[in-house]
Amino acid sequence: MTSATAAGGVKPPAVGKSRKSVTGTRRMVAALFLLPALVLLGALVVYPIGYSVVRSFYDQSGDGFAGIDNYKALFTDEGIRTALKNNIIWVVFAPTVATALGLIFAVLTERVRWGTAFKLVVFMPMAISMLAAGIIFRLVYDQDPDKGVANAVWVGVHDTFAQSSAFPKAHPGRQSPLEPAGGGAFITKSPVRTGETVSLPLVGVAPDLMPDGAKPAVAPKPEPDKVTGTTWQDFTRGKGVGTLNRVDSSELGYAGMRIEAVKDGRVVASATAAGDGTFTLPASADGAQLRLPNSNFKEPYNGLDWLGPSLVTPSIIGSYIWMWAGFAMVLIAAGLASVPRELLEAARVDGASEWQVFRRVTVPLLAPVLAVVTVTLMINVLKVFDLVFIIAPGSSQDDANVLALELYRKGFSEDQPGIASAISVFLLLLVIPVMWFNVRRLRREVRR
Amino acid sequence: MKAKQSLGSRLAEGVSGGLVRVLLIVVGLFWLVPTIGLLLSSLRSPEDIAASGWWKVFTEPSQLTFDSYAKLLENEDITSSLVNTVWITVPATLLVVIIGSLAGYAFAWMEFPGRDWWFLGVVGLLVVPVQVALIPIAELFGSIGIFGSVIGVVLFHVGFGLPFAVFLLRNFFAEIPRELLEAARLDGAGELRLFFRVVMPLGAPAIAALGIFQFLWVWNDLLVALIFSDSGSQPITVALQTQVRQFGNNIDVLAPGAFISMVVPLAVFFAFQRQFVSGVMAGAVK
Incomplete structure (x- = not known):
């Protein structure tokens, strides 16, 4: 500093x-006052400058004259x-x-x-x-928004403007009625009818990533003139436990999952699943395919690296x-x-x-x-x-990387004192204008 | 003038005054939060740090613990490096103050040939980057056997502290x-008496500013000690630096260690704000 x-x-x-001296100083006394400072400055600041300049013209071992090779390295060495x-x-x-x-x-x-x-x-x-x-x-x-305050703030701001999704990595299991619809969305293989019930089972959401509002899933009940259904995590821990494509007691509903009814590529109705995974679509959904749009499955935003x-x-x-x-x-x-x-x-x-x-x-x-x-x-x-x-x-x-760091690496871990000296001389050259300015400005005052 | 202001312009001023206040509070928080983050991290267990952010302690104050500090103070590497920091900083500060004062006084009040040229030479050295001296001094210290010792680190800091010291004190003494x-x-004081009884006391403000400046500079240094100390003589900055490569695993050493290393400079800063600021100013403007 x-x-x-x-x-x-x-x-x-x-x-x-x-x-002018008020004591009529003898030169001997002046020299004694100055000696410690001048000796230390000479040995620790002035001598090293000269040494670095000379050293920067010698090769790695210091025995052979290298001309300006070390300075060429400043512009050719990748680091x-x-x-x-x-x-x-x-x-x-x-x-x-x-x-x-x-x-x-x-x-x-x-x-x-x-x-x-x-x-x-x-x-x-x-x-x-x-x-x-x-x-x-x-x-x-810290990259993790749960730990680094920069990303915590950044993700907070980001998610205020762009809703993040709740079900990253959810996907259809075996024998699922759903198939990929491109772009990360899933769609039922066959159209739905009013008065019928639909099952939209998925798997793959880690238990701790399930939304807070998720409740045990409930099988859909048919209703006249409506399409009813359930979307839930069709997975029960333990081998052979739970039935495929059937709501089992310990399975959770996909609370907040968005469901769209699509006819001829157009969305005719949409619904959001309740805590137990049930949803209801109006009669207009009759004959449509049900799609789970990709906004449900996007990876959560993790902030900047x-x-x-x-x-x-x-x-x-x-x-x-x-x-x-x-x-x-x-x-x-x-x-x-x-x-x-x-x-x-x-x-x-x-x-x-x-x-x-x-x-x-x-x-x-x-x-x-x-x-x-x-x-x-x-x-x-x-x-x-x-x-x-x-x-x-x-x-x-x-x-x-910056020059001072590269100098440290070259000089003290890669054993390249010649190149390191060239970097240090380069740094010195860059501050010489300021040095000159300081001296000039002070000289005007001092010489009165 | 104020009386003539229209209601509208007064309103506008009130609003912008409020805006300025809000802005400054936000900026102030921006500046405080990183340090608070370090402090609170140092007061949590490594398991809690791995699991969640430091702001969790606001909802779960029971997480706060001094365990990391207790463990740190049993860590011999850390405690001995703290002692080394003191052994490096105190002599490096005192030597710069004493040697700088002697030379500053000589440049200000003694007559000898080429006085101003010598002084200008010292001024020229003000902005020499320490990097220029790392390799030559490493070889020099190696050849006289003080590479890796506290003495070497101290000497290097004295050398690079002197130009500023001589410059600052010479200018201050010249105004006596x-x-x-x-x-x-006339009372019969000799040169030494004059120096210790008149010049040093009158120069106290500048000497204090310089001392605090040099103290903080040496205490906070990493680069010089990284090169010139070894595992037995390394100060706290170097001891902590060796842990940084595995940041996540060593957070229970790094966070409290960094905080302990900050306590002394912060105490000096708050106790001697005025001198510190005047030291900074003497270095730059005026």
């Missing part, structure tokens, strides 16, 4: 004041190319979304009294480790934004506090709407802060490692 | 009024 947040602007030191592609996605989306959210939160929290509490909640993830955040989001993104190959990177970016939007918010809120209120008021008096004030006054005034925040996050995102390492399951870690 | 230093000097 330290080096990451130190990225953007740099605080100008006291200006115009003389900072590195995926990592590079993902890093681009990261750098484009993670900082911008986090900054945009931070801006929105900073502006909105000014309007509520409990804004500080809100900020605390959003800022808090900054204090915890990426490892802990990774474990948190492994739980959130958040950590599967296609969604894993966006999902991990989501967890990163959870961690870092608070950082953007706090910095932008501080910038916002220094925006002169009179400017905003003046715009409002001139009849500008809140949106116009935001778009034409607030955002332009905050532009420097927004730039610093975005650049800082970009540098941070370039080096993202922990979150990907922890959240991406083994099966999709290749799809979620 | 010259008169204060001169007065102390």
Whole structure:
């Protein structure tokens, strides 16, 4: 975090004041004060940079000069190319979304009294480790909607709009009066007549998946001018127990099953089975075939595969934004506090709407802060490692790969220090513009 | 101005005020729920976790149990790694603060040739990614025999903590009024006395901000310790990381372990919010 947040602007030191020594320092003393820092920086930061640059031009063993082969690998090695592609996605989306959210939160929290509490909640993830955040989001993104909160919410929303079916995997048993009608539906082999009863037995619904309203099935009773029937789970546990195509005492009705009467391909009547599986169709169903439409049998919706190959990177970016939007918010809120209120008021008096004030006054005034925040996050995102390492399951870690992770793999598990060094030098090159900017900006202040 | 607002615009403002409130509450929940999920998961048995989601405890509070924590604290790997985390974090923080203060003071108030150039060099190192140093330092530590030790991890963190420390403290010390230093000097204080009795106390806010920042950074680190520690010196983050590959089976270690590893940073965060925020700000804007 330290080096990451130190990225953007740099605080100008006291200006115009003389900072000549008040003690008439002897150089020896100055050297003693500086020595520990300079030795450590030299050995642990400067020397490694040089070493990595040199090492990146040598082959795997480090004995033979390899020219730019290791750098060529950056663009030919399959793993590195995926990592590079993902890093681009990261750098484009993670900082911008986090900054945009931070801006929105900073502006909105000014309007509520409990804004500080809100900020605390959003800022808090900054204090915890990426490892802990990774474990948190492994739980959130659990594929099973009964366990992972992301899919629980997603399936809940989905099922509000699209009714899920109650009888996945139900199908006709042996000697059934039903046959497949295509598209997952089933239809009676022969037409039905009023005053007769129809049996629509199926098998294959797991006991714990039967609908809550299911009651012991009841055999249909004939009624004049109506078609009556029963649809039920024609299966009794235990060998030889229960009669085929006959309602037995322990068998349950398919509560809520939809039945359609079809004549010449058109639905002429329909009914829904009661808790005991019985249903009644009007006289218009006379001579029709009964169909159980495929909506009864669709697999229940199981939500998204958040950590599967296609969604894993966006999902991990989501967890990163959870961690870092608070950082953007706090910095932008501080910038916002220094925006002169009179400017905003003046715009409002001139009849500008809140949106116009935001778009034409607030955002332009905050532009420097927004730039610093975005650049800082970009540098941070370039080096993202922990979150990907922890959240991406083994099966999709290749799809979620990023440069820092690939460097770790190449350098420490695949014994390719040359290529790993080239990746690290590449990362360093990417931050050099920011380095240069920092130094230049500070130099103007320092040299007075 | 307010008095002149029409009824309509006041109504609109009230509605949008309500909307803002609802939106912020929803977002706030969005931010809280993942952490609550971890906490409640850590308080359920592995069987319950395998069977249903953590929100089940709202309807069945009897599921709540400290069993996982009790088991975790008997797990020697975890407890010794927690001790290692402390042994890594405390020295790495103190060393950065002390060495950074010395250098920051020298850059702010001492005269020696090339002072500003040296300082600019340090500033340039601010954004160097740790990745550049992993392989070279691994070889260096290997050759001097501290690879896999607590000392190596601490040294690495000190090295990469120093640029920010020197930068932050030098800028803060530079703003100390010259008169204060001169007065102390006239009283006969030597360089060391001046440093410990005047500069350090006056620089306390910046030193605190830096200390908290570095503390959290080292405590939360995974990558550096993953490479430079071994099974005897690994901190809690690395110990937990080894369990992640079999996430489902190890959830009774991972959930309470992650929560325990979060307790100290969260306590520091809530206790020193102001210093933490000012540390973050010093790093970025201003």
